Amino acid sequence: MCGFAGFTGYLENGKDVLTDMMNKIIHRGPDSAGQYIDNKAYMGFRRLSIIDLDNGSQPMFNENKKIVITFNGEIYNYQDLRKELIEKGHTFANSSDTEVLIHAYEEYGEDMLNKLRGMFAFVIWDSEKETLFGARDFFGIKPFYYTIVDGNIIYGSEIKSILAHPAYKKEVNDVALENYLTFQYSVLPETFFKGVYKLMPGHCFTFHNGQINIKRYWEPTFEADENKSLDDFVQEIDDAMHDSVEHHKISDVEVGSFLSSGVDSSYVAATFNGDKTFTVGFDYEKYNEIDYAKALSEKIQIDNYSKLVSSEEYWAAIPKIQYHMDEPLADPAAIALYFVSQTAAKHVKVSMSGEGADEFFGGYNIYKEPLDTAGYRKLPKGLRKGLANVAQAIPFKFKGKNFLIRGSKDIEERFIGNAFMFNEKERAKILKNPTGKYDHKELTKPFYDKVKDKDDITKMQYIDINFWLIGDILLKADKMSMAHSLEVRVPFLDREVFDVARTIPTKYKVNKSNTKYAMRMAAHKYLPDMVAEKKKLGFPVPIRIWLKDDKYYNMIKKAFTSEAAEKYFNTKELVKYLDDHKEGKADNSRKIWTVYMFLVWYNDFFGDSEYAA
Known part of the structure; x- marks a missing residue:
């Protein structure tokens, strides 16, 4: 690297x-x-x-x-x-x-x-x-x-x-x-x-x-093989992963492995069987994976090195992190990845990581949505649209509101990848000079056109591979590791592994109770149930909690009323998002974070930040 x-x-x-x-x-x-x-x-x-x-x-x-x-x-x-x-x-x-x-x-x-x-x-x-x-x-x-x-x-x-x-x-x-x-x-x-x-x-x-x-010169395609059994695919996944990890181990320096409490990094670490794993956590039980990682490391007999990141450390690192990122990225997990890379770099030059498993094997919870809405979508489209309009007109949240709205839309209309921050109307409201000509559906349409004959879950995987994986997952993996002169290797993102994943029927990837089912079955050979079946967290970050703290609320508000914010945004609208979140009227944490990361980046590259380039 x-x-x-x-x-x-x-x-x-x-x-x-x-x-x-x-x-x-x-x-x-x-x-x-x-x-x-x-x-x-x-x-x-x-x-x-x-x-x-x-x-x-x-x-x-x-x-x-x-x-x-x-x-x-x-x-x-x-x-x-x-x-x-x-x-x-x-x-x-x-x-x-x-x-x-x-x-x-x-x-x-x-x-x-x-x-x-x-x-x-x-x-x-x-x-x-x-x-x-x-x-x-x-x-x-x-x-x-x-x-x-x-x-x-x-x-x-x-x-x-x-x-x-x-x-x-x-x-x-x-x-x-x-x-x-x-x-x-x-x-x-x-x-x-x-x-x-x-x-x-x-x-x-x-x-x-x-x-x-x-x-x-190459593009991913999916072609399910319906002639193989679940057991066949479980064995093929395990064989491909072992082969990939063996190839990814090739190095003249020591190689370690990132480890969260989830199945992806745990499967890599267990298959790799190296000497060192690395984990980060935060001062909130829900967002602290250190105990899980230590327990698993003991089970597979690997040393675990961990870091508990304080809110002060996290927020202080943001300007430097956005500088290393080159572009704004509104994924709070990027900062967690920065700190786990920092921890790993003290011990090794190379670390393996679990990126790619969710996109290849159907790991995101949102991939269950087509199954959850299947019955509702049998209703006439006009009726579903009418129910969605009624739901949208009701000003407060209620159980099932999002279901009615999203269930009224085709997958091509509602899914642009694993993140969806501001819709066109919201975007037009916060931007000072919106053009109104950048419709997200126009960007995804050429990709949906290539998988017209596939089921909705496969379509979602294809969109994520071409958008989310490139724009978010791999951007932060490269930039956050290289900020510490650490090479990150990703055994799931191997052509031989994809050649197996692309042939797995959807029924073996996602069901109503679980995601990446076949891959979890393969991981079961090496991992305890609590890890192999654990729901996805990644490196979770308590952003929504921090944004209600006066210290960080005031920090964001200062940015939202800055000269840079005035240049691009209607600042009153930004502050309203912030206030509504603090008062518990809405969870606006990801939208707030999206705008804030842009403003930090702008200050890094066009303002007076110490990192100004």
């Missing part, structure tokens, strides 16, 4: 600019640095040494120095690919996975990508063709950002590097803000910096003569 930055086009002070770009991401690779400069391409790299500690430095070249690469990630099948390439006549100078990528590019070109198993983002400069080739892994585990200015590309593992290039003039992207207020993260290729984009998962590009050509 490392970080890279670079650009094309000659700059008189290009070496200094490249150095500045690299220094912005020193946290991603504190062990060493390297540069390649030929006045047409500038490539910089920061290294966190994990495999081939002595010889894995980058940028790395082929034999004749005509092809050069910078690469962030790990290729878990690199040893098999290395043997294959040696048989085809390639000569290797070291034992790193990076060199395997160079020779794979020479041998297969773009077709190399579908041979890879791992997490990756990389760029290859072919000096003879004067062409830059880049790619991002299948699920978006590793980040890749870019912008094109005056016919040249500027790119990096983090947006901070791009901001250090003098040709890019930073500006807030209003499109991203509107979508963020609904999704709680920036959506699809857009970022919060105008003109800066994400290279999407499963995509690659070539850049030549000032033109970029982006194409999708």
